[in-house]
Amino acid sequence: MAESQIPAYNPAEIEKKWQARWEADGLYHSDVDPQRPKHYALTMLPYPSGDLHIGHWFAMTPSDARARYMRMNGYNVMFPMGFDAFGLPAENAAIKKNVHPKEWTYRNINRMRDQLKSMGAMFDWRREAVSADPKYYRWTQWFFVQLYQHGLAYHKLSPVDWCPTCNTTLAREQVWGDDRHCERCGTPVIKKNLDQWFFRTTRYADELLSYEGINWPERVRVLQTNWIGRSEGAVVKFHTEQGDELEVFTTRPDTLWGVTFMVLAPEHPLVKKITSAEQKAAVEQYVAEAVRQTDVQREATDKEKTGVFTGGYAVNPVSGERIPIWTADYVLMTYGTGAIMAVPAHDQRDFEFARRFGLEVRVVIQPEDMEALDGANLTESVPAHGKMVNSGPMSGTPGAEAFEQVLKYLEANGMGKRAVNYRLRDWLISRQRYWGAPIPMVHCEKCGVVPVPEEQLPVMLPDDVEWRPTGESPLKLHPTWRLTTCPQCGGAAERDTDTMDTFMCSSWYHLRYLSPDYDQGPFDPKEYDYWMPVDTYTGGIEHANMHLIYTRFFHKALRDMGIAHGDEPMLQLRNQGMVLGEDSEKMSKSRGNVVAPDDLVQAYGADALRAYLIFFSRWDQGGPWSSSGIDGTFRWLRRVWAMVVEPVGKDGFVDESAVRVLRRKVHQTLRRVTHDYEHFEFNTIVSSLMELSNEMARLKPATYGSPAWGEAVDIYLRMLSPVTPHIAEELWAYLGKSYSIHTQSWPAVDMEAVQEDEITVVVQVNGKVRGRVTLAADASEEAVKAAALENEGVVKFLEGKTPRQIIVVPKKLINIVV
RNA sequence: GCCGGAGUGGCGGAAUUGGCAGACGCGCACGACUCAAAAUCGUGUACCUUCGGGUAUGUGGGUUCGAUUCCCACCUUCGGCACCA
Known part of the structure; x- marks a missing residue:
């Protein structure tokens, strides 16, 4: 056959061609279809900062591949895309370049949409939503x-x-x-x-x-x-001597009899009222200083405790004791009630404060495994739980019951009640x-x-x-x-x-995708009922305490307002890692280490880049970028191309044992790749496919022209298509198979083909590999043992000794212990 | 300080349930093709070795016939939280 008839792999040409065809055919449109199971695949929408970043591709390519995989498995898949178009960076950039933020944003969106299209993802662009659009922000x-x-x-x-x-x-x-x-x-x-x-x-x-x-x-x-930071405890009602109620939150009601002073945050409204005439000047000065400090200065944990006595006193509800009230900046107005009961014997912060200002340290908890504690001699607080002592009627209560017993006591006497506090604001x-x-x-x-x-x-x-x-x-x-x-x-x-x-805009964008033009409500209920909730959500972990908390809150609020159903908006979440620059630093324009995906697409094609992004690191880990590795996936695609399009000039002889080996490898790979898609282990999908194409190239001369070779190529292209959709489609068409490969089904593993007919068992002596024996797969354990004991390499190490124990791991390994 | 990850060749990484450590790829070396180069293809590529073998998955212990995998302690590193009562 003349060489000129065999087409060369030309990614620039075939990628453009198929993208245009897919778009014209609406191949990736997703419509409500109650007859089919749905799958809502969502990847976090980009901020239109100007240029698509290699990080966007790293995040989106595996999401796209998996959405395609789900589609091949019979799901009606929706995979939408949009733009988080409001926000500060647009404005800041607009100020710098003196363009209107709106113009700047929409220009960027148009550019990024084109870039996104060049990656050949199966986005349904009819569902695009832009948060800065009035029909969205309405x-x-x-x-x-x-x-x-x-x-x-x-x-x-x-x-x-x-x-x-x-x-x-x-x-x-x-x-x-x-x-x-x-x-x-x-x-x-x-x-x-x-x-x-x-x-x-x-x-x-x-x-x-x-x-x-x-x-x-x-x-x-x-x-x-x-982040939410739940802590369980009690609110205890103290009173000032003037009769004002002074509530404190504590997680240790069992230490209530050990309170030797109280502390109010400098901003606490009672500070002014309780301050005595003698202390007025000192308190006012302290409060003024505290307020002037930044949070960072004030909340630095390593600085020495400061504070001032207010001159005021409170009454301990359980003991009737008179308790001096201080103000200090280690108590925050923003947590609990802005006031604390201080128990220096059992709280390190209170302890430091007490030692600094010479306040009493009174032990009221005696842990069972410690010597008798004495407040005067302590060098640090004892936060451990233990038997209550010096605690009036509660003395002797064991540590395990103390919390509950004191709560009961407080509630029975109207002095306090169970309470929960959160760090969340x-x-x-x-x-x-x-x-x-x-x-x-x-x-x-x-x-x-x-x-x-x-x-x-x-x-x-x-x-x-x-x-x-x-x-x-x-x-x-x-x-x-x-x-x-x-x-x-x-x-x-x-x-x-x-x-x-x-x-706020991004808390509900997954709902706007359902019906971006709908004007009777935020979304069309028909679409909602079919598609929601999101089945697979992918994105960066940096949003764990922001977007991902907000959107859960938002959904629950909508549910309670009768607008949405279900308790959670996104069933399955997976996070990708971050791609760093070649210098292992975070990519940024100022560092000059940004890798431009467009250049790589131009040089290697979207398929080679997609394959490399999937292959180069664990998806959940990310890591420093290295452009040289992309040569590897490009070469691989060229080899795959050659494997499919280059015929073998021979007379139809087929080696049946090679056919068995080929089918085994194909179906073993299929099993592995299927597993990896299910578990979001993307990099090994590509390495398995590389391994298989290496093996297929080796077996090609002996199997070419057989049904098994045809099957191998067919399955190979199907497995390849989610990773590199363009070359898979082109080769599929080249073989005369019906358009499109992306509407084909995922192949089934032939469990019989997967079976090995021969097995190689590793033989160890005392845990070290000394030989290996190859036997029929159905060989009995006894036969394997016998073969192992006769193995040349093994015999040498047995030195005539009698095995003490022989461990057999079926079909894998024998360990002879002497 | 508290919580949670991660440590495997020159590099990215693989090892599915405790069972052959280093798959796959990059890089490198050598070879083929070429007038030459590029591209491509092939071979090799952890360390030590007296060539029998020995040592290696951050370090030190432990469990086990057998540990990258399980347990304990420590080191390094990344991320989060931090005077939250």
């Missing part, structure tokens, strides 16, 4: 109003985290690290007192701690559990920036806060705004936008000029 606003009407949104004046670079407030989740910096720009935050909108995430704290019915990684569950929603969904609320002097009626939504974000940040909301500076009439009384009123945190 419903973001509608949800806000719903939450408000159901008591889940409220506003209050409170000290909040403010990023001085981004010029806006941030939610607690968006402040990271030891230095409490802004999650987006890295600037340390400061505190500001502002009137802000919050969502009541804390109302769902307990439910968010339950992961029943969802298959999420242990790691994410642990992160969320720690309500979600701060207001942002003082332009590029976001306006908060659909009107402030009326007569009627107070009034939501914008549904028929007036969306509250449109105006285009003609000075969006350079000033620290004030840009919408506030617009000459007319904020002026409106009160929906309730018709009088003059003002709009809320803040916009919403973009995590």
Whole structure:
């Protein structure tokens, strides 16, 4: 055959060709079909920052491959894509380049959509949703109003985290690290007192701690559990000598008789009232200093305890004792009640404070395995549980019962009750920036806060705004936008000029994909009933305590408002790792280590890049990028190409034993690859396919032209198609098989073909490999033993000794112990 | 300090239930093809060795006939939380 008739592998040509054909045919459209089982595969939507990053491809390619795999397994798969288009970076970049954020964002979206298409993923672009689109944020606003009407949104004046670079407030989740910096720009935050909108995430704290019915990684569950930070204890009611109630939260009610002082946070409202005339100056100075400090300075755990005696006293409800009240900055106004009962003998922080200021340390817990404790001699606190001592009527209560017994005592005497505290805070929603969904609320002097009626939504974000940040909301500076009439009384009123945190937009994007053009509600219930919940959700772990908590909260709130069903929005979650630059640093423009996927597509084709992204590291781990490795997957695809298109010039002789070997390898690989798709172990899918193509190339001369060879190529291309969809489609067509390979079914493993007819058993002597024997697969244990004992290499090491023990692992290994 | 990952050749990684450590690929070396180079193909590639073998999965112990895998202690490293009462 003339060589010119064999086509060469030309990825640029075939990728473009098939992408156009698939799009024209609507091959990846997903429609409701009650006859078929559905699978909603979702990958976290990108932020349109300008350029698609190799990290996006790393995240999305395996998700795409798995969505394709599920489709081949008979599922009606929906795999949508969209853009998280509101947010700070758009604005910051727009400021730098002096283009309108809207223009900048939509330009980027258009560019990124093309880039996404070049990877040949099975996205159903008819379902694309863009959060900055009025027909999208109309419903973001509608949800806000719903939450408000159901008591889940409220506003209050409170000290909040403010990023001085981004010029806006941030939610607690968006402040990271030891230095409490802004999650987006890295600037340390400061505190500001502002009137802000919050969502009541804390109302769902307990439910968010339950992961029943969802298959999420242990790691994410642990992160969320720690973040929510549930602790069980009691609220105990003390009184000041002036008669004011002073409640404290404690996890150790069993130490109540050991309280020797109390501490109020400097911001606590009672500080002023209880401070005595003599202490007034000192207290005022201390409070002023504490307030001036940043959280970082104040909450540094290594600094020495500071504080001031207020001159005031409280009464211990259980003992009637008179307890001095101090104020100190190690007590936080934001946790519990902002006041604590201090038990220095059994709490290290209280202990340090007591030693510093010469306060009494009184032992009230005696752990069974410790010598008798004496408060005066302790060098550190004893937080261990144990028998209660010096505790009035409760003395002698064993450690195991102490907590419950004291609670019973408190409740019986009206002195306190069981209580649970969470570290989780309500979600701060207001942002003082332009590029976001306006908060659909009107402030009326007569009627107070009034939501914008549904028929007036969306509250449109105006285009003609000075969006350079000033620290004030840009919408506030617009000459007319904020002026409106009160929906309730018709009088003059003002709009809320803040916009919403973009995590609000992304809390429900998976619902907008269901019906992005629907205008009777946020989503079409028919689509919802069929597709929801999301079956497989993939994305980065960095969202564990932000997006992934918000979206769970959001779903549960919708459920309770009767808008959604089910307890969880996403059944199965899997996280990919992060791709680093070749210098092992995080990829960033400023470091100059960003790898541009477009260049790689141009040089090697999308298929080789897809295969390399899947192959080069564990998906859940990520790691430093190395462009040289892509040569390997490119060569492999070229070998696969040659394996399929290059004929073997021979006279039809087929070696039957080679056929058996071929079929065995094909079906063993199929079994392995199927397993790996099910378990999100993507890199070994490619290595198994490489191994198989190596073996097939070796067996090709002896099997070419046989039905087994045809079967091998057929199965090979099917297994290949989710990883490298274009070359698989091209070769499928080359062989004259019916279009499209992507609508074919996943092949079934032939269990008979998988069976080995000969087995090689490793023979060990004292745990060391000394030989191996090959026998028929059905050889008896006795026969295997006999063969092993006769093996040349083995005999040498037995040195005539009698085996003490022979361990047989069927079909694998024999260990002879002498 | 607390919680959770991870440590395997020059590199990325593999080893499905406690059973042949290093699959697959990169890189490197040598060879074939070529006037030559590239590309491609082939062979080799943990360490030591007296060529019998011995040693190797962060370190040290343990369980076991047998441990990358299980247990204990420690080291390194990454991530999260941190005066949360």
